[in-house]
Amino acid sequence: MTAQSRDITPLLAPDAGVSALDVRGVTHAFGARKALHDVSLDVPAGSFTALLGPNGAGKTTLFSLITRLYDNRSGAIHVLGFDVRRQPAAALSRLGVVFQARTLDLELSVLDNLLYHATLHGVGFRAGRGRAMELLAQDGLADRARDKVRNLSGGQMRRVEIVRALMHRPRLLLLDEPTVGLDIASRAALVAQVRALVVNEGIGVLWATHIIEEIAPGDRVVVLHRGRVRANGTYEGMLAQTGGEDLSAAFLRLVDDTGEAAA
Amino acid sequence: MSAPSPPSPARFRLPLAGYLIVLAGICWREGLRFLNQRGRFLSALVRPLVWLFIFAAGFRSVLGVSIIPPYETYVLYEVYVTPGLVAMIQLFNGLQSSLSMVHDREVGAMRILLVSPYPRWYLLVCKLIAGICVSLLQVYAFLAVAWFWEVELPPIGYFTVIPALVLTGLMLGAMGLLMSSLFRQMENFASVMNFVIFPMFFASSALYPLWRVQESSLALWWICTLNPFTYAVELIRFALYGQFAPFPALVVAGCAVVFLAASILAYDPSAGVMARRGGPESAK
Numbered sequence: 096m097t098a099q100s101r102d103i104t105p106l107l108a109p110d111a112g113v114s115a116l117d118v119r120g121v122t123h124a125f126g127a128r129k130a131l132h133d134v135s136l137d138v139p140a141g142s143f144t145a146l147l148g149p150n151g152a153g154k155t156t157l158f159s160l161i162t163r164l165y166d167n168r169s170g171a172i173h174v175l176g177f178d179v180r181r182q183p184a185a186a187l188s189r190l191g192v193v194f195q196a197r198t199l200d201l202e203l204s205v206l207d208n209l210l211y212h213a214t215l216h217g218v219g220f221r222a223g224r225g226r227a228m229e230l231l232a233q234d235g236l237a238d239r240a241r242d243k244v245r246n247l248s249g250g251q252m253r254r255v256e257i258v259r260a261l262m263h264r265p266r267l268l269l270l271d272e273p274t275v276g277l278d279i280a281s282r283a284a285l286v287a288q289v290r291a292l293v294v295n296e297g298i299g300v301l302w303a304t305h306i307i308e309e310i311a312p313g314d315r316v317v318v319l320h321r322g323r324v325r326a327n328g329t330y331e332g333m334l335a336q337t338g339g340e341d342l343s344a345a346f347l348r349l350v351d352d353t354g355e356a357a358a
Numbered sequence: 359m360s361a362p363s364p365p366s367p368a369r370f371r372l373p374l375a376g377y378l379i380v381l382a383g384i385c386w387r388e389g390l391r392f393l394n395q396r397g398r399f400l401s402a403l404v405r406p407l408v409w410l411f412i413f414a415a416g417f418r419s420v421l422g423v424s425i426i427p428p429y430e431t432y433v434l435y436e437v438y439v440t441p442g443l444v445a446m447i448q449l450f451n452g453l454q455s456s457l458s459m460v461h462d463r464e465v466g467a468m469r470i471l472l473v474s475p476y477p478r479w480y481l482l483v484c485k486l487i488a489g490i491c492v493s494l495l496q497v498y499a500f501l502a503v504a505w506f507w508e509v510e511l512p513p514i515g516y517f518t519v520i521p522a523l524v525l526t527g528l529m530l531g532a533m534g535l536l537m538s539s540l541f542r543q544m545e546n547f548a549s550v551m552n553f554v555i556f557p558m559f560f561a562s563s564a565l566y567p568l569w570r571v572q573e574s575s576l577a578l579w580w581i582c583t584l585n586p587f588t589y590a591v592e593l594i595r596f597a598l599y600g601q602f603a604p605f606p607a608l609v610v611a612g613c614a615v616v617f618l619a620a621s622i623l624a625y626d627p628s629a630g631v632m633a634r635r636g637g638p639e640s641a642k
Binding site for chain 1: 371372376377379386390391394395469471472476477627
């Protein structure tokens with residue numbers, strides 16, 4: 096084992112046989128307003144799971160609970176088998192996250208942003224630098240390592256955020272509407288990059304979106320609407336469940352409150 | 359899928375070296391940000407120098423300072439006011455660091471800090487330590503310039519003041535941290551800063567000895583006596599002359615503990631202000 100990898104290894108041990116993410120019966124309210132109602136879903140290891148929902152569905156609240164920005168008060172959330180509330184250190188060290196809002200420090204260089212994140216996960220500067228350059232090279236961004244983030248395009252910033260989320264070698268990657276504001280080519284490249292991580296590295300991915308084109312046959316899909324899970328299964332299963340000819344039609348039927356009221 | 363059986367907590371422990379790496383990383387980032395913001399350094403230096411060069415020089419002739427501890431002889435007003443200006447640097451720096459936390463929260467960067475696997479209280483303490491390190495740079499830059507302005511302290515004072523600066527920096531930084539947890543937007547926080555910095559500074563012993571204040575207004579003297587900043591100033595004043603002031607040290611340490619505990623509670627994911635305030639945006 097090299098000196099560089101020794102820094103990271105304690106955080107890497109894979110937890111075989113458990114879901115990358117398991118959310119069970121989570122309800123959350125802000126004052127009197129309920130944001131999530133008895134939400135349950137799971138992301139198997141090495142799978143791409145899309146969390147589909149319109150704006151205000153509760154996706155960001157769910158992400159905030161999974162990442163323990165605040166605690167869930169009911170139900171349970173496990174990351175690789177570790178309870179986020181009771182064993183936050185173990186859970187968070189296995190978790191990489193790309194938030195909806197851009198969270199890079201624009202005044203620092205790409206490399207400095209990555210190093211800062213690495214240190215927050217206990218990865219030393221030398222090991223972090225090596226890991227950053229390796230990931231940037233894989234992503235074709237090695238030549239931008241010394242550039243200030245401010246000088247990158249929107250798509251490049253998102254790619255850097257994904258690289259940053261991978262710095263500590265997580266086993267679960269959460270992405271909250273990462274393609275918002277990107278052009279079609281950048282969006283496609285980003286989706287392809289994350290799908291490659293699932294295939295090549297066996298990372299479980301929860302991809303929150305409201306853009307149906309980002310979901311492909313074979314993906315697992317969870318539909319969240321008004322804080323409730325309306326569907327949870329495979330792409331194909333969702334079509335069969337709703338009788339929709341495509342995912343758009345299926346989604347619209349699932350979030351159609353008028354139909355629900357009539358039923 | 360059935361709920362997984364939770365692994366034993368004993369299976370996972372954050373390595374001790376990781377704590378040091380986190381501290382180094384946060385200090386390093388604060389240092390980089392400080393170096394990138396040359397204007398911040400310049401204004402942190404110019405502000406007390408303006409007070410020293412202009413205000414103190416003007417007041418030298420009208421305000422006499424009698425011999426009071428720790429001074430053993432009459433001192434120039436510039437000499438008297440220097441500890442207060444050092445404390446002012448720390449006050450501004452503490453609130454400036456907190457302002458950057460509000461900014462980080464506003465743009466979402468705070469989330470990156472808060473999703474670290476290390477305990478949140480530890481991350482906040484690291485932020486405070488980083489802020490103190492930055493304030494030490496500013497203080498010594500100021501003292502170096504002041505030395506050329508006839509503010510010559512005993513050489514030992516430049517060393518003995520370090521623990522006092524750490525303690526006062528901790529108190530003022532923790533106070534700022536607590537304030538930063540209460541405000542979502544920079545604009546609100548910036549305006550509140552004005553209501554905190556100036557009253558704290560003026561209603562203290564930074565510019566005038568307390569006996570002078572007592573002579574002119576008993577009510578103001580009470581306010582000055584209840585102001586923790588007064589004790590920060592006095593702690594620094596004595597430390598600059600190689601002396602230890604136990605009561606100010608006790609007050610400053612006590613306030614630091616209270617402010618820090620309150621800010622840790624405010625940032626706590628289960629009990630904190632953020633968790634209750636309404637919506638995911640508050641947790642940025």
